[in-house]
Amino acid sequence: MLIKPKGTHDIYGLEAKKWNYVNGVIADLMSKYNYDYIRTPIFEASEVFHRGVGETTDIVTKETYDFVDRGDRNMTLRPEGTAGVVRSYIENKMYGDAVQPTKVYYNGTMYRYERPQSGRDRELTQFGVEVLGCDEAIIDAEVISIPVNLFKTLGLQEVKVNINTLGDKESRDNYRRALIDYFKPHINCLCEDCQERYQKNPLRILDCKVDADSEIIKNAPITIDYLNEESKKRFDEVKKYLTLLEVDYEVNTRLVRGLDYYNHTVFEIEAKVDGFGSNNVLAGGGRYNGLVDLLGGPPTPGIGFALGMGRLMMALDLEKIALPIDDGLDAYIMYVSQSEKEYAMSLAQDLRMNGYKVDMEYMGRSLKSQFKQADRLKSRHLIILNEEEMQNDVIKIKDNVTKEETLVGIDYILYYFEEKTSLEEVSDKDLEKYLEKEEE
Protein backbone atom coordinates (compact mmCIF):
# COMPACT_ATOMS: atom_id res chain seq x y z
CA MET A 1 0.00 0.00 0.00
CA LEU A 2 1.16 3.48 -0.76
CA ILE A 3 1.49 5.62 2.31
CA LYS A 4 2.19 9.26 2.99
CA PRO A 5 5.76 10.35 3.66
CA LYS A 6 6.99 10.31 7.23
CA GLY A 7 5.96 13.34 9.24
CA THR A 8 3.16 14.48 6.92
CA HIS A 9 -0.59 14.46 7.33
CA ASP A 10 -3.70 14.19 5.20
CA ILE A 11 -6.16 16.80 6.35
CA TYR A 12 -9.73 15.99 5.38
CA GLY A 13 -13.25 15.77 6.71
CA LEU A 14 -13.97 17.57 9.94
CA GLU A 15 -10.30 18.33 10.41
CA ALA A 16 -10.20 20.14 7.06
CA LYS A 17 -13.28 22.14 8.02
CA LYS A 18 -11.55 23.28 11.20
CA TRP A 19 -8.47 24.36 9.28
CA ASN A 20 -10.56 26.26 6.78
CA TYR A 21 -12.39 27.98 9.57
CA VAL A 22 -9.23 29.03 11.38
CA ASN A 23 -7.65 30.19 8.13
CA GLY A 24 -10.73 32.32 7.59
CA VAL A 25 -10.41 33.84 11.04
CA ILE A 26 -6.77 34.65 10.30
CA ALA A 27 -7.55 36.27 6.95
CA ASP A 28 -10.28 38.30 8.57
CA LEU A 29 -8.08 39.41 11.44
CA MET A 30 -5.23 40.37 9.14
CA SER A 31 -7.57 42.39 6.99
CA LYS A 32 -8.59 44.36 10.07
CA TYR A 33 -4.97 45.02 10.94
CA ASN A 34 -4.43 45.92 7.29
CA TYR A 35 -1.71 43.37 6.63
CA ASP A 36 -1.50 42.11 3.04
CA TYR A 37 -1.33 38.45 2.13
CA ILE A 38 1.92 37.42 0.50
CA ARG A 39 2.66 34.10 -1.15
CA THR A 40 6.24 33.25 -1.93
CA PRO A 41 7.59 30.03 -3.47
CA ILE A 42 7.72 26.86 -1.44
CA PHE A 43 11.26 26.34 -2.69
CA GLU A 44 14.00 28.90 -3.07
CA ALA A 45 17.64 28.91 -4.05
CA SER A 46 19.38 27.26 -1.09
CA GLU A 47 21.39 30.39 -0.54
CA VAL A 48 18.29 32.31 0.57
CA PHE A 49 18.07 30.16 3.68
CA HIS A 50 21.76 29.64 4.22
CA ARG A 51 22.31 33.37 4.37
CA GLY A 52 18.96 34.28 5.78
CA VAL A 53 18.41 31.79 8.54
CA GLY A 54 22.05 31.36 9.45
CA GLU A 55 24.73 28.83 8.56
CA THR A 56 25.17 27.67 12.13
CA THR A 57 21.53 27.03 12.96
CA ASP A 58 20.30 23.47 13.17
CA ILE A 59 17.51 24.32 10.80
CA VAL A 60 19.98 24.93 8.01
CA THR A 61 22.73 22.50 8.94
CA LYS A 62 20.65 19.39 9.41
CA GLU A 63 17.00 19.96 8.72
CA THR A 64 16.54 21.29 5.21
CA TYR A 65 15.11 19.40 2.27
CA ASP A 66 17.71 20.14 -0.40
CA PHE A 67 17.67 19.07 -3.98
CA VAL A 68 19.40 19.82 -7.23
CA ASP A 69 16.95 20.56 -10.00
CA ARG A 70 17.31 19.48 -13.62
CA GLY A 71 19.15 22.67 -14.38
CA ASP A 72 21.76 21.89 -11.71
CA ARG A 73 20.50 24.58 -9.38
CA ASN A 74 20.70 24.04 -5.64
CA MET A 75 17.22 24.39 -4.24
CA THR A 76 15.76 24.09 -0.77
CA LEU A 77 12.20 23.56 0.38
CA ARG A 78 11.55 26.48 2.69
CA PRO A 79 12.07 25.59 6.36
CA GLU A 80 10.57 28.87 7.56
CA GLY A 81 8.87 31.91 6.10
CA THR A 82 10.90 34.99 6.90
CA ALA A 83 13.87 34.51 4.59
CA GLY A 84 11.65 34.07 1.52
CA VAL A 85 9.53 37.07 2.37
CA VAL A 86 12.60 39.23 2.85
CA ARG A 87 14.06 37.99 -0.44
CA SER A 88 10.78 38.97 -2.11
CA TYR A 89 10.77 42.34 -0.36
CA ILE A 90 14.19 43.10 -1.76
CA GLU A 91 13.60 41.65 -5.23
CA ASN A 92 10.35 43.56 -5.67
CA LYS A 93 11.81 46.72 -4.17
CA MET A 94 8.95 47.00 -1.71
CA TYR A 95 11.07 49.46 0.26
CA GLY A 96 10.20 51.88 -2.51
CA ASP A 97 6.44 51.47 -2.18
CA ALA A 98 4.47 54.59 -1.39
CA VAL A 99 2.78 52.96 1.57
CA GLN A 100 5.17 52.28 4.45
CA PRO A 101 5.86 50.27 6.47
CA THR A 102 5.37 47.05 4.53
CA LYS A 103 3.00 44.84 6.52
CA VAL A 104 2.46 41.32 5.20
CA TYR A 105 1.35 37.91 6.37
CA TYR A 106 1.74 34.42 4.99
CA ASN A 107 0.08 31.14 5.77
CA GLY A 108 1.65 28.11 4.19
CA THR A 109 3.62 24.91 4.47
CA MET A 110 7.22 24.66 5.60
CA TYR A 111 9.53 21.63 5.42
CA ARG A 112 12.06 20.38 7.91
CA TYR A 113 13.80 17.03 7.87
CA GLU A 114 13.21 16.12 11.51
CA ARG A 115 12.21 13.15 13.57
CA PRO A 116 8.46 13.56 13.97
CA GLN A 117 6.89 13.69 17.40
CA SER A 118 4.03 15.42 19.12
CA GLY A 119 3.74 18.94 17.77
CA ARG A 120 6.40 18.42 15.17
CA ASP A 121 6.14 17.26 11.59
CA ARG A 122 8.27 17.29 8.49
CA GLU A 123 5.63 19.25 6.66
CA LEU A 124 4.23 21.96 8.89
CA THR A 125 1.99 24.92 8.29
CA GLN A 126 2.91 28.31 9.63
CA PHE A 127 0.98 31.53 9.73
CA GLY A 128 3.37 34.42 10.05
CA VAL A 129 3.62 38.17 9.91
CA GLU A 130 6.45 40.46 8.84
CA VAL A 131 6.68 44.22 9.15
CA LEU A 132 9.53 45.79 7.22
CA GLY A 133 10.71 49.36 7.24
CA CYS A 134 9.68 50.39 10.73
CA ASP A 135 11.86 50.35 13.82
CA GLU A 136 9.39 51.89 16.25
CA ALA A 137 8.70 50.05 19.49
CA ILE A 138 5.02 50.52 18.88
CA ILE A 139 5.09 48.11 15.96
CA ASP A 140 6.84 45.47 18.10
CA ALA A 141 3.90 45.62 20.46
CA GLU A 142 1.39 45.43 17.63
CA VAL A 143 3.08 42.39 16.13
CA ILE A 144 3.10 40.59 19.48
CA SER A 145 -0.55 41.44 19.98
CA ILE A 146 -1.61 39.76 16.74
CA PRO A 147 -1.21 36.13 17.80
CA VAL A 148 -2.49 37.07 21.25
CA ASN A 149 -5.65 38.48 19.73
CA LEU A 150 -5.97 35.55 17.37
CA PHE A 151 -5.98 33.19 20.35
CA LYS A 152 -8.47 35.41 22.09
CA THR A 153 -10.74 35.41 19.03
CA LEU A 154 -10.61 31.63 18.83
CA GLY A 155 -11.33 31.29 22.52
CA LEU A 156 -7.96 29.86 23.49
CA GLN A 157 -7.29 30.96 27.06
CA GLU A 158 -4.37 28.98 28.37
CA VAL A 159 -1.42 30.73 26.78
CA LYS A 160 1.58 32.53 28.19
CA VAL A 161 3.44 35.33 26.48
CA ASN A 162 7.17 35.51 27.19
CA ILE A 163 9.24 38.45 26.00
CA ASN A 164 12.84 39.46 26.24
CA THR A 165 15.30 41.69 24.48
CA LEU A 166 18.69 40.91 23.05
CA GLY A 167 19.45 44.58 22.52
CA ASP A 168 21.09 46.07 19.48
CA LYS A 169 24.17 44.59 17.91
CA GLU A 170 26.53 46.28 20.36
CA SER A 171 24.54 45.10 23.38
CA ARG A 172 24.16 41.63 21.99
CA ASP A 173 27.87 41.29 21.32
CA ASN A 174 28.75 42.53 24.80
CA TYR A 175 26.32 40.10 26.31
CA ARG A 176 27.61 37.22 24.28
CA ARG A 177 31.14 37.94 25.43
CA ALA A 178 30.01 38.19 29.02
CA LEU A 179 28.32 34.81 28.77
CA ILE A 180 31.37 33.17 27.28
CA ASP A 181 33.54 34.57 30.08
CA TYR A 182 31.01 33.52 32.68
CA PHE A 183 30.57 29.96 31.50
CA LYS A 184 34.23 29.31 30.74
CA PRO A 185 35.19 28.11 34.23
CA HIS A 186 31.95 26.13 34.58
CA ILE A 187 31.94 24.49 31.23
CA ASN A 188 32.64 21.02 32.57
CA CYS A 189 29.70 21.17 34.92
CA LEU A 190 27.25 21.62 32.09
CA CYS A 191 25.56 18.92 30.08
CA GLU A 192 27.01 17.59 26.88
CA ASP A 193 24.67 19.58 24.71
CA CYS A 194 25.57 22.77 26.53
CA GLN A 195 29.24 22.19 25.94
CA GLU A 196 28.47 22.14 22.28
CA ARG A 197 26.24 25.19 22.57
CA TYR A 198 29.12 26.98 24.25
CA GLN A 199 31.02 26.67 21.02
CA LYS A 200 28.21 27.33 18.59
CA ASN A 201 25.67 29.58 20.22
CA PRO A 202 26.34 30.36 23.88
CA LEU A 203 23.04 32.21 24.25
CA ARG A 204 21.20 28.96 23.94
CA ILE A 205 22.77 27.53 27.07
CA LEU A 206 20.28 29.71 28.92
CA ASP A 207 17.22 27.78 27.85
CA CYS A 208 18.73 24.34 28.32
CA LYS A 209 16.24 21.93 29.87
CA VAL A 210 18.77 19.65 31.50
CA ASP A 211 20.66 22.36 33.34
CA ALA A 212 17.66 24.61 33.87
CA ASP A 213 17.77 24.25 37.63
CA SER A 214 21.50 24.50 38.03
CA GLU A 215 22.90 27.46 39.96
CA ILE A 216 25.32 28.10 37.16
CA ILE A 217 22.54 29.02 34.79
CA LYS A 218 20.44 30.76 37.39
CA ASN A 219 23.32 33.06 38.24
CA ALA A 220 24.35 33.69 34.66
CA PRO A 221 24.44 37.27 33.49
CA ILE A 222 21.17 38.46 32.02
CA THR A 223 20.66 40.47 28.90
CA ILE A 224 19.10 43.45 30.61
CA ASP A 225 22.38 44.22 32.38
CA TYR A 226 24.27 44.44 29.13
CA LEU A 227 21.89 46.71 27.27
CA ASN A 228 23.09 50.13 26.34
CA GLU A 229 20.84 53.05 27.23
CA GLU A 230 19.11 53.12 23.90
CA SER A 231 18.26 49.43 23.88
CA LYS A 232 17.02 49.60 27.42
CA LYS A 233 14.78 52.54 26.62
CA ARG A 234 13.46 50.75 23.60
CA PHE A 235 12.54 47.65 25.58
CA ASP A 236 10.74 49.77 28.18
CA GLU A 237 8.74 51.34 25.41
CA VAL A 238 7.74 47.96 23.99
CA LYS A 239 6.52 46.92 27.43
CA LYS A 240 4.59 50.15 27.82
CA TYR A 241 2.74 49.63 24.55
CA LEU A 242 2.03 46.00 25.39
CA THR A 243 0.42 47.13 28.62
CA LEU A 244 -1.57 49.66 26.66
CA LEU A 245 -2.83 46.83 24.42
CA GLU A 246 -3.64 44.80 27.52
CA VAL A 247 -1.31 42.02 26.50
CA ASP A 248 -0.55 39.90 29.52
CA TYR A 249 3.18 39.20 29.22
CA GLU A 250 6.06 38.07 31.31
CA VAL A 251 9.68 39.11 30.89
CA ASN A 252 11.80 36.00 30.67
CA THR A 253 15.46 36.94 30.72
CA ARG A 254 16.44 33.46 29.67
CA LEU A 255 14.46 33.62 26.48
CA VAL A 256 16.84 33.71 23.54
CA ARG A 257 15.98 32.39 20.14
CA GLY A 258 17.75 29.96 17.91
CA LEU A 259 17.75 31.83 14.66
CA ASP A 260 20.78 34.02 14.05
CA TYR A 261 18.92 37.00 12.73
CA TYR A 262 17.20 38.21 15.88
CA ASN A 263 18.01 41.32 17.87
CA HIS A 264 16.11 43.60 20.26
CA THR A 265 12.65 42.22 20.97
CA VAL A 266 12.15 38.46 21.01
CA PHE A 267 9.02 36.66 22.16
CA GLU A 268 7.35 33.29 22.43
CA ILE A 269 3.84 32.23 23.20
CA GLU A 270 3.46 28.94 25.00
CA ALA A 271 0.40 26.74 25.28
CA LYS A 272 -0.39 25.98 28.90
CA VAL A 273 -2.76 23.19 28.06
CA ASP A 274 -2.87 19.84 29.83
CA GLY A 275 -1.79 17.00 27.64
CA PHE A 276 0.36 19.11 25.36
CA GLY A 277 3.70 17.50 24.63
CA SER A 278 7.05 19.12 25.12
CA ASN A 279 6.75 21.14 21.93
CA ASN A 280 4.39 23.66 23.39
CA VAL A 281 5.53 26.88 21.76
CA LEU A 282 2.64 28.03 19.60
CA ALA A 283 4.24 31.13 18.19
CA GLY A 284 7.59 32.82 18.29
CA GLY A 285 9.30 35.75 16.71
CA GLY A 286 11.31 38.85 17.12
CA ARG A 287 13.07 41.76 15.53
CA TYR A 288 15.64 41.24 12.79
CA ASN A 289 17.11 44.59 11.88
CA GLY A 290 20.10 43.16 10.08
CA LEU A 291 18.40 40.63 7.83
CA VAL A 292 17.40 42.74 4.84
CA ASP A 293 20.91 44.08 4.66
CA LEU A 294 22.34 40.59 4.99
CA LEU A 295 20.30 39.35 2.04
CA GLY A 296 21.49 42.18 -0.16
CA GLY A 297 18.85 44.84 0.35
CA PRO A 298 19.14 48.32 1.78
CA PRO A 299 19.53 48.41 5.57
CA THR A 300 15.94 48.00 6.71
CA PRO A 301 14.50 47.12 10.10
CA GLY A 302 12.07 44.24 10.37
CA ILE A 303 10.04 42.29 12.87
CA GLY A 304 7.81 39.25 12.62
CA PHE A 305 6.57 36.06 14.11
CA ALA A 306 5.59 32.58 12.98
CA LEU A 307 2.80 30.54 14.44
CA GLY A 308 2.57 26.76 14.17
CA MET A 309 -0.86 25.97 12.81
CA GLY A 310 -0.70 22.29 13.68
CA ARG A 311 0.10 23.14 17.28
CA LEU A 312 -2.66 25.70 17.34
CA MET A 313 -5.16 23.12 16.11
CA MET A 314 -3.87 20.71 18.75
CA ALA A 315 -4.37 23.31 21.47
CA LEU A 316 -7.91 24.01 20.27
CA ASP A 317 -8.69 20.30 20.36
CA LEU A 318 -7.20 19.76 23.80
CA GLU A 319 -9.07 22.76 25.16
CA LYS A 320 -12.21 21.32 23.57
CA ILE A 321 -13.00 24.59 21.88
CA ALA A 322 -15.99 24.12 19.60
CA LEU A 323 -15.40 25.98 16.39
CA PRO A 324 -18.51 27.21 14.57
CA ILE A 325 -18.05 24.82 11.69
CA ASP A 326 -20.56 25.23 8.93
CA ASP A 327 -22.24 21.89 9.32
CA GLY A 328 -25.45 20.33 8.14
CA LEU A 329 -27.57 20.77 5.05
CA ASP A 330 -30.64 22.79 4.19
CA ALA A 331 -32.09 19.84 2.35
CA TYR A 332 -31.44 16.26 1.33
CA ILE A 333 -33.30 14.97 -1.71
CA MET A 334 -34.54 11.39 -1.67
CA TYR A 335 -36.02 9.27 -4.44
CA VAL A 336 -36.47 5.75 -5.68
CA SER A 337 -37.50 5.68 -9.34
CA GLN A 338 -35.57 6.83 -12.39
CA SER A 339 -37.90 9.73 -13.20
CA GLU A 340 -37.69 10.87 -9.57
CA LYS A 341 -33.93 10.65 -9.81
CA GLU A 342 -33.86 12.95 -12.81
CA TYR A 343 -36.07 15.47 -11.10
CA ALA A 344 -33.96 15.19 -7.97
CA MET A 345 -30.91 16.25 -9.85
CA SER A 346 -32.42 19.33 -11.43
CA LEU A 347 -34.10 20.30 -8.17
CA ALA A 348 -30.77 20.03 -6.39
CA GLN A 349 -29.17 22.32 -8.92
CA ASP A 350 -32.03 24.78 -8.66
CA LEU A 351 -31.80 25.01 -4.88
CA ARG A 352 -28.01 25.21 -4.91
CA MET A 353 -28.04 28.05 -7.40
CA ASN A 354 -30.43 29.86 -5.10
CA GLY A 355 -28.04 29.64 -2.22
CA TYR A 356 -29.13 26.54 -0.37
CA LYS A 357 -26.82 23.82 0.79
CA VAL A 358 -28.23 20.68 -0.70
CA ASP A 359 -27.17 17.11 -1.11
CA MET A 360 -29.00 14.16 -2.61
CA GLU A 361 -29.04 10.42 -2.96
CA TYR A 362 -26.77 9.25 -5.79
CA MET A 363 -26.66 5.50 -5.52
CA GLY A 364 -30.30 4.46 -5.45
CA ARG A 365 -30.14 2.85 -2.02
CA SER A 366 -33.14 1.84 -0.02
CA LEU A 367 -35.31 4.61 1.35
CA LYS A 368 -34.30 3.49 4.81
CA SER A 369 -30.67 4.10 4.00
CA GLN A 370 -31.52 7.47 2.57
CA PHE A 371 -33.18 8.54 5.79
CA LYS A 372 -30.14 7.44 7.72
CA GLN A 373 -27.87 9.26 5.33
CA ALA A 374 -29.90 12.45 5.69
CA ASP A 375 -29.58 12.24 9.47
CA ARG A 376 -25.85 11.73 9.24
CA LEU A 377 -25.57 14.76 7.01
CA LYS A 378 -27.60 16.73 9.54
CA SER A 379 -30.08 17.86 6.95
CA ARG A 380 -32.72 20.28 8.19
CA HIS A 381 -35.22 19.21 5.52
CA LEU A 382 -35.88 16.04 3.62
CA ILE A 383 -37.35 16.31 0.16
CA ILE A 384 -39.02 12.99 -0.55
CA LEU A 385 -39.88 12.64 -4.21
CA ASN A 386 -42.84 10.53 -5.21
CA GLU A 387 -44.04 10.07 -8.79
CA GLU A 388 -47.72 10.06 -7.90
CA GLU A 389 -47.46 13.23 -5.87
CA MET A 390 -45.42 14.88 -8.59
CA GLN A 391 -48.12 14.07 -11.12
CA ASN A 392 -50.42 16.11 -8.91
CA ASP A 393 -47.84 18.91 -8.92
CA VAL A 394 -46.87 18.59 -5.28
CA ILE A 395 -43.72 17.51 -3.49
CA LYS A 396 -43.38 16.33 0.06
CA ILE A 397 -40.96 18.13 2.30
CA LYS A 398 -40.29 16.91 5.79
CA ASP A 399 -38.88 19.22 8.42
CA ASN A 400 -36.38 16.99 10.13
CA VAL A 401 -36.51 18.93 13.37
CA THR A 402 -40.24 19.30 13.91
CA LYS A 403 -40.91 16.08 11.95
CA GLU A 404 -43.72 17.93 10.23
CA GLU A 405 -44.45 16.95 6.64
CA THR A 406 -45.77 19.47 4.14
CA LEU A 407 -47.03 18.95 0.63
CA VAL A 408 -45.64 21.87 -1.33
CA GLY A 409 -46.70 22.94 -4.79
CA ILE A 410 -44.03 21.86 -7.21
CA ASP A 411 -43.41 25.45 -8.29
CA TYR A 412 -43.27 26.80 -4.74
CA ILE A 413 -40.38 24.88 -3.31
CA LEU A 414 -38.14 27.92 -3.25
CA TYR A 415 -40.85 29.87 -1.48
CA TYR A 416 -41.04 27.16 1.13
CA PHE A 417 -37.34 27.39 1.79
CA GLU A 418 -37.25 31.17 1.84
CA GLU A 419 -39.94 31.36 4.47
CA LYS A 420 -39.12 28.23 6.34
CA THR A 421 -35.49 29.05 6.81
CA SER A 422 -35.97 32.66 7.74
CA LEU A 423 -39.09 32.29 9.87
CA GLU A 424 -39.50 29.61 12.47
CA GLU A 425 -42.81 28.30 11.21
CA VAL A 426 -44.87 28.69 8.14
CA SER A 427 -48.27 27.09 8.19
CA ASP A 428 -50.11 25.57 5.30
CA LYS A 429 -52.42 28.53 5.48
CA ASP A 430 -49.56 30.91 4.77
CA LEU A 431 -48.72 28.87 1.76
CA GLU A 432 -52.31 28.86 0.56
CA LYS A 433 -52.45 32.61 0.93
CA TYR A 434 -49.26 32.90 -1.04
CA LEU A 435 -50.58 30.66 -3.76
CA GLU A 436 -53.79 32.65 -4.01
CA LYS A 437 -51.83 35.85 -4.28
CA GLU A 438 -49.76 34.37 -7.05
CA GLU A 439 -52.85 33.32 -8.97
CA GLU A 440 -54.36 36.80 -8.91
Next chain:
RNA sequence: GCGGUAUUGGUGAAGUGGUUAACACGCCGGAUUGUGGCUCCGGUAUGCAUGGGUUCGAUCCCCAUAUUCCGCCCCA
Protein backbone atom coordinates in the same frame (compact mmCIF):
# COMPACT_ATOMS: atom_id res chain seq x y z
C1' G B 1 21.32 12.75 14.42
C1' C B 2 20.29 9.77 19.39
C1' G B 3 16.92 6.80 22.75
C1' G B 4 12.22 4.35 23.77
C1' U B 5 7.15 2.50 22.00
C1' A B 6 3.83 0.32 18.88
C1' U B 7 1.89 -1.75 13.96
C1' U B 8 -4.50 -7.30 13.53
C1' G B 9 -10.95 -5.35 9.03
C1' G B 10 -13.97 0.90 7.27
C1' U B 11 -13.30 1.85 12.97
C1' G B 12 -12.31 0.35 18.32
C1' A B 13 -10.06 -3.84 19.47
C1' A B 14 -9.56 -9.65 21.61
C1' G B 15 -6.46 -13.63 20.54
C1' U B 16 -3.31 -18.37 19.74
C1' G B 17 3.04 -21.78 17.17
C1' G B 18 -1.36 -25.99 14.09
C1' U B 19 -8.78 -26.92 10.92
C1' U B 20 -13.79 -21.62 9.75
C1' A B 21 -9.00 -14.92 13.50
C1' A B 22 -13.53 -13.36 19.22
C1' C B 23 -16.58 -9.25 20.40
C1' A B 24 -18.39 -4.31 19.48
C1' C B 25 -19.35 -0.11 16.29
C1' G B 26 -20.05 1.08 11.33
C1' C B 27 -21.78 -0.21 6.54
C1' C B 28 -25.25 -3.05 3.09
C1' G B 29 -29.74 -5.95 2.76
C1' G B 30 -34.29 -7.89 4.95
C1' A B 31 -38.52 -8.11 8.65
C1' U B 32 -41.58 -2.84 7.33
C1' U B 33 -45.20 -4.59 -0.74
C1' G B 34 -41.74 3.77 -0.76
C1' U B 35 -40.83 7.13 5.72
C1' G B 36 -35.76 6.17 8.94
C1' G B 37 -33.30 7.24 13.58
C1' C B 38 -35.74 1.50 18.59
C1' U B 39 -35.81 -3.91 17.88
C1' C B 40 -34.76 -8.54 15.43
C1' C B 41 -32.36 -11.48 11.36
C1' G B 42 -28.57 -12.01 7.62
C1' G B 43 -24.09 -10.29 4.97
C1' U B 44 -19.44 -7.82 5.57
C1' A B 45 -10.63 -9.50 6.76
C1' U B 46 -7.59 -14.40 -0.41
C1' G B 47 -6.20 -12.35 6.17
C1' C B 48 -2.98 -10.18 11.26
C1' A B 49 2.72 -3.37 8.24
C1' U B 50 6.59 -5.20 4.51
C1' G B 51 10.84 -8.46 3.41
C1' G B 52 13.75 -12.31 5.15
C1' G B 53 14.82 -16.34 8.80
C1' U B 54 13.69 -20.41 12.60
C1' U B 55 9.95 -24.47 12.27
C1' C B 56 6.72 -30.18 9.67
C1' G B 57 3.76 -25.55 10.31
C1' A B 58 3.76 -18.62 12.22
C1' U B 59 -0.54 -13.41 12.80
C1' C B 60 1.75 -15.18 17.22
C1' C B 61 9.51 -16.65 17.90
C1' C B 62 14.10 -13.97 15.63
C1' C B 63 16.32 -10.18 12.29
C1' A B 64 15.88 -6.14 8.97
C1' U B 65 13.03 -2.22 6.75
C1' A B 66 8.96 1.17 6.76
C1' U B 67 5.60 3.89 9.44
C1' U B 68 3.22 5.59 14.33
C1' C B 69 3.51 7.65 18.98
C1' C B 70 6.81 9.56 23.02
C1' G B 71 11.52 11.89 24.84
C1' C B 72 16.42 14.48 23.52
C1' C B 73 18.64 17.96 20.06
C1' C B 74 16.29 21.96 17.69
C1' C B 75 12.15 24.66 16.53
C1' A B 76 6.43 26.74 15.45
